[in-house]
Structure formats: structure tokens, C-alpha cells
Amino acid sequence: MPIPVQESPFARKLGAYVALTDTEFAILAALHKRRRIFPAGQDMIYQGQSVRAAYILASGWVCSYKILPGGARQIVDFQIPGDFLGLRSILFRAADHNVEPLTRVTASEVLASDLIDAFTRTPRLATAVLWAVSRDEAMVVEHLINIGRRDAMQRTVHFLLELGARLMLVGLGTKEGYACPLSQYVLADALGLSAVHVNRILRQLRERHLLTFRNGKVIFDDFDGLVELAEFDLAYLDQSGPLLR
Amino acid sequence: MPIPVQESPFARKLGAYVALTDTEFAILAALHKRRRIFPAGQDMIYQGQSVRAAYILASGWVCSYKILPGGARQIVDFQIPGDFLGLRSILFRAADHNVEPLTRVTASEVLASDLIDAFTRTPRLATAVLWAVSRDEAMVVEHLINIGRRDAMQRTVHFLLELGARLMLVGLGTKEGYACPLSQYVLADALGLSAVHVNRILRQLRERHLLTFRNGKVIFDDFDGLVELAEFDLAYLDQSGPLLR
DNA sequence: CGAAACGTTGACTTGTTTCAATAACTGTGG
DNA sequence: CCACAGTTATTGAAACAAGTCAACGTTTCG
Numbered sequence: 001m002p003i004p005v006q007e008s009p010f011a012r013k014l015g016a017y018v019a020l021t022d023t024e025f026a027i028l029a030a031l032h033k034r035r036r037i038f039p040a041g042q043d044m045i046y047q048g049q050s051v052r053a054a055y056i057l058a059s060g061w062v063c064s065y066k067i068l069p070g071g072a073r074q075i076v077d078f079q080i081p082g083d084f085l086g087l088r089s090i091l092f093r094a095a096d097h098n099v100e101p102l103t104r105v106t107a108s109e110v111l112a113s114d115l116i117d118a119f120t121r122t123p124r125l126a127t128a129v130l131w132a133v134s135r136d137e138a139m140v141v142e143h144l145i146n147i148g149r150r151d152a153m154q155r156t157v158h159f160l161l162e163l164g165a166r167l168m169l170v171g172l173g174t175k176e177g178y179a180c181p182l183s184q185y186v187l188a189d190a191l192g193l194s195a196v197h198v199n200r201i202l203r204q205l206r207e208r209h210l211l212t213f214r215n216g217k218v219i220f221d222d223f224d225g226l227v228e229l230a231e232f233d234l235a236y237l238d239q240s241g242p243l244l245r
Numbered sequence: 246m247p248i249p250v251q252e253s254p255f256a257r258k259l260g261a262y263v264a265l266t267d268t269e270f271a272i273l274a275a276l277h278k279r280r281r282i283f284p285a286g287q288d289m290i291y292q293g294q295s296v297r298a299a300y301i302l303a304s305g306w307v308c309s310y311k312i313l314p315g316g317a318r319q320i321v322d323f324q325i326p327g328d329f330l331g332l333r334s335i336l337f338r339a340a341d342h343n344v345e346p347l348t349r350v351t352a353s354e355v356l357a358s359d360l361i362d363a364f365t366r367t368p369r370l371a372t373a374v375l376w377a378v379s380r381d382e383a384m385v386v387e388h389l390i391n392i393g394r395r396d397a398m399q400r401t402v403h404f405l406l407e408l409g410a411r412l413m414l415v416g417l418g419t420k421e422g423y424a425c426p427l428s429q430y431v432l433a434d435a436l437g438l439s440a441v442h443v444n445r446i447l448r449q450l451r452e453r454h455l456l457t458f459r460n461g462k463v464i465f466d467d468f469d470g471l472v473e474l475a476e477f478d479l480a481y482l483d484q485s486g487p488l489l490r
Numbered sequence: 491c492g493a494a495a496c497g498t499t500g501a502c503t504t505g506t507t508t509c510a511a512t513a514a515c516t517g518t519g520g
Numbered sequence: 521c522c523a524c525a526g527t528t529a530t531t532g533a534a535a536c537a538a539g540t541c542a543a544c545g546t547t548t549c550g
Binding site for chain 1: 293337
């Protein structure tokens with residue numbers, strides 16, 4: 001007996017926006033044909049590569065980043081199970097960023113042609129995918145605001161809270177905390193800070209009994225205090241039931 | 246005799262990605278029914294508003310921004326003629342950002358239902374719109390990198406060069422410069438800097454005969470020098486002929 | 491067991507902000 | 521046509537946040 005498609009984190013996510021029919025679920029399922037595995041640390045997609053496939057992440061964490069000529073790195077976002085990845089690349093001639101698995105990753109390969117074909121068969125799916133892309137963009141926007149207008153402390157906390165919220169949505173986190181495979185260096189490159197400074201901020205958070213980041217775990221010692229400190233409001237994640245029926 | 250739809254900056258932009266048929270151009274044209282005018286300074290869309298319409302900008306400049314609880318503002322991006330605006334808002338339950346015209350603006354209103362209807366009739370259009378959204382996201386990503394990993398000087402120059410490249414694409418700028426209705430305050434809020442510091446950076450650029458920002462004009466005194474200084478590379482704008490035929 | 495990656499801390503330097511004061515524009519009404 | 525208010529631009533001095541360099545401790549993994 002096949003596992004119901006509705007179980008896939010991706011279908012669950014799209015279903016949160018558009019109430020999908022059985023036919024649509026079936027078309028979605030067809031996208032999941034090619035399952036692939038990637039080891040940690042080996043780029044799945046790199047700048048300038050001509051990409052024919054996007055991926056839907058089934059397990060593991062990846063990050064998207066760019067490297068500047070001087071060698072500095074800026075991580076744009078992280079993908080967790082259920083997230084689309086590299087969608088921008090298949091629509092463009094060449095990838096404009098790198099994608100690196102931070103852990104061992106399993107993902108379904110989606111060819112550009114499959115996707116366009118699926119859109120032709122069910123335009124509602126196109127709307128749902130457009131929504132997913134828009135939601136990703138909303139997260140990048142919030143990240144931009146985080147870096148542009150918040151100091152290191154607020155920025156760090158806001159980021160870790162957002163990650164928590166996203167993980168809760170797919171059952172990988174609680175208000176107590178979550179497993180987090182990020183090093184302080186990775187965190188620094190995401191936050192636009194130096195690793196040394198991230199370390200100092202994490203120490204302060206620990207000393208103030210707000211948050212403990214250690215041994216691959218994030219522990220919210222005082223969730224409400226953190227929400228207040230970071231002025232965290234997750235309206236931009238838009239996660240509250242199908243809009244389109 | 247009606248003006249050919251191909252003339253609209255929006256159609257021209259989509260046409261740059263997908264080679265559209267006459268039927269598709271006609272469907273696009275139908276989206277341009279309701280033409281509206283907005284005065285400068287009066288928000289077209291604001292945070293929390295339930296939005297039923299997006300706009301395609303015909304003339305003028307607008308900016309999208311968020312205000313933080315402390316009152317700080319971060320401008321996420323600017324839209325110039327031909328750009329989509331507020332697309333993320335119609336797919337979401339509520340707008341997650343504000344949109345303010347910086348000049349008098351004319352724009353075509355596009356209802357969510359019209360758009361979904363257009364997708365149903367020509368899925369290729371959905372792909373084209375997805376591309377446009379992806380391109381917008383690519384710009385936000387570059388903006389993020391700009392703020393996260395470049396110092397004030399590089400950041401400012403990179404931003405003004407990108408704006409120039411976008412304006413050249415719609416015939417509103419050259420390598421010599423362009424008309425730019427942004428104040429130093431607006432620029433500061435876009436770059437994640439203080440207005441005072443932006444002023445100092447602009448002075449240095451003027452003194453080094455690289456760029457003059459004055460009286461609503463940006464003049465590239467040394468275009469190549471600027472490109473080198475900012476390590477500017479516009480691959481991410483992906484502007485080089487239809488990919489999908 | 492050793493090497494490499496990751497984490498921690500202090501001292502010092504730099505880029506950027508803040509505050510404050512003044513000057514130059516822009517548009518409006520007398 | 522000028523006076524005025526409001527916005528925008530300019531500059532200096534002092535304060536501050538974050539970066540850099542450098543050394544050392546700790547964990548992880550082959």
C-alpha cells in the first residue's frame with residue numbers, strides 16, 4: 001500500500017494554502033518520482049551552473065548562499081523538510097547562488113518540464129506553487145529587515161525564533177527548543193556578523209537565561225522573553241488555513 | 246486603433262522570458278483594464294490590510310517597506326515602470342508590508358481572480374509570472390547580500406548601479422546616469438544606514454569623481470570605476486532573451 | 491591518537507551611529 | 521515677489537557596536 005501523498009511535507013505545505021483535490025494530489029505525487037540523496041557539505045547547486053532540476057526537500061537541512069569576490073559568504077536562507085529548493089534556478093538560465101546540504105539530505109528531483117507540465121494540467125497547482133514561492137520571498141524579506149535594521153542581539157534571537165516557528169510547523173520543534181545542526185560560523189554568515197561576535201551574543205543570551213545554543217540544540221530558556229526581546233511577530237509566515245478553495 | 250499590448254513595459258518584461266503568443270498577449274491586455282492613479286506619499290498598500298488587488302506599474306516610482314516597532318524603517322525594494330507590485334499580498338491573507346508611491350504613479354489594477362483566471366487559460370503565462378516573481382526575489386536576495394556583507398561605500402554604489410541597470414532596461418537610464426527621485430533619507434532606509442552616513446558616503450564618491458548624486462539625478466562620473474569598486478555583476482538580473490519558446 | 495574543525499575569550503581597531511547645529515532648497519500663501 | 525515653514529542636505533565631535541587579530545580550550549572524527 002503506498003504512503004498517502006498528503007503525508008509528504010511538501011503536499012502538506014501546499015495544502016495549507018490551496019485545498020487540493022485528489023487529482024491534484026496525484027499530479028503532485030508524480031513530481032516525487034526521483035528520490036535522491038546528498039551527503040553533507042557537497043554543493044547540490046552552484047553559482048553559474050545551468051540547472052535543469054529543482055528539489056523538494058524530504059529530510060535534512062540545506063542552506064542557500066552566495067560568495068563575494070573577497071571570499072565573504074552570505075547565507076540567504078535555510079531549507080528544512082517540505083521546502084522547495086532551487087526553484088529560482090530552473091526558471092533562470094543559470095543558478096545565481098549555491099545550495100549546500102548541512103546534513104545528509106534526501107530530496108525529490110523535479111524537472112522544469114515536469115513542473116510546467118503539471119501547471120498545464122492543474123493551474124490551481126501553479127497558484128499554490130506561486131504562493132509557496134511568495135512565502136519564501138516573505139522570509140527573505142524578513143531576513144533582509146533583520147539584517148538591515150536590528151542589532152546583533154535582536155537579529156540573532158529573531159532568526160532563531162523564526163527557525164523554531166518553521167520547524168514546529170513540520171513537527172521538528174517545540175516552544176522548548178529544537179535540534180539545530182548549525183555551527184556558529186554558519187550562523188554568523190546567515191546573520192551578516194562575524195563568528196566571534198555571534199559567540200559573544202550567544203554567551204550573553206545564555207547568561208541572561210534567555211536561550212542556550214549548544215551541542216546542536218537550541219533551548220528556549222524563556223520563550224516569551226525572547227519573543228519580546230526580538231519583537232517577534234510571525235504574521236509574515238502566513239500559516240493559517242487554506243485561502244483558495 | 247489600439248496601442249499594441251507588446252508596448253506595455255510589463256508585457257515587454259514577460260516577453261523577455263517566455264515568447265508569448267498573440268492569444269497570450271490578448272489575455273495579458275485584459276489584465277490592464279482598470280488604470281488607476283496614486284499621488285506621491287500616500288500608501289497604496291499597508292501592513293495588515295486585506296488586499297484583493299495587485300498592480301502593474303505603468304509610470305512613477307514606488308517603494309515597498311516595513312516599519313519596526315521602534316519606528317525604524319527598512320525599504321525592501323523599489324518598483325519602476327513594468328514591475329509587478331503587491332503580488333505577494335494578494336496570495337496572502339493580509340499584506341505583510343507597505344507600498345508607498347515616491348512620485349505620482351499610474352498603475353493597472355489586477356484582481357487576484359483575474360490572475361488565477363488568466364493562469365487557467367494559459368499556463369505558460371503562469372510560468373512567465375513565476376519567472377517575474379523569481380526575478381524580484383533575486384533582487385531582494387542581492388539586496389540582502391549587499392546589506393549583510395558589503396560596507397557602506399560598496400553597498401551604496403552597488404545599489405545605485407543596480408537601479409541604473411534596471412532603468413536602462415526600460416529606457417529610463419544610460420551609462421551616464423539617470424533621474425532619481427530618492428532623498429538621502431529614503432536611500433538610507435533602503436541601505437540599512439543612517440541618513441547622515443549616506444551623506445558622507447555620497448560626498449566621498451563626489452570627491453573621488455566616481456558618482457554625483459544631486460538634484461534628483463544620479464551621474465556616473467566613472468562608470469567602470471564604480472563597477473570595479475562595487476564588484477558589480479548583474480548576472481542575477483538574468484536579462485538575456487526568452488528561455489521558454 | 492592526532493588533526494581538524496569548532497568554540498571561547500581578551501585587547502585593540504574600525505565603521506557607523508547619534509546628537510547637535512547650521513545651511514540649502516521647495517513649495518505655499520500673503 | 522518675498523517670507524515662512526517644512527523638508528532635505530551638510531558637517532563636526534563623541535559614543536558605540538561590531539570587526540579583527542591572536543591565543544587557547546574543546547569537541548569530533550578518521
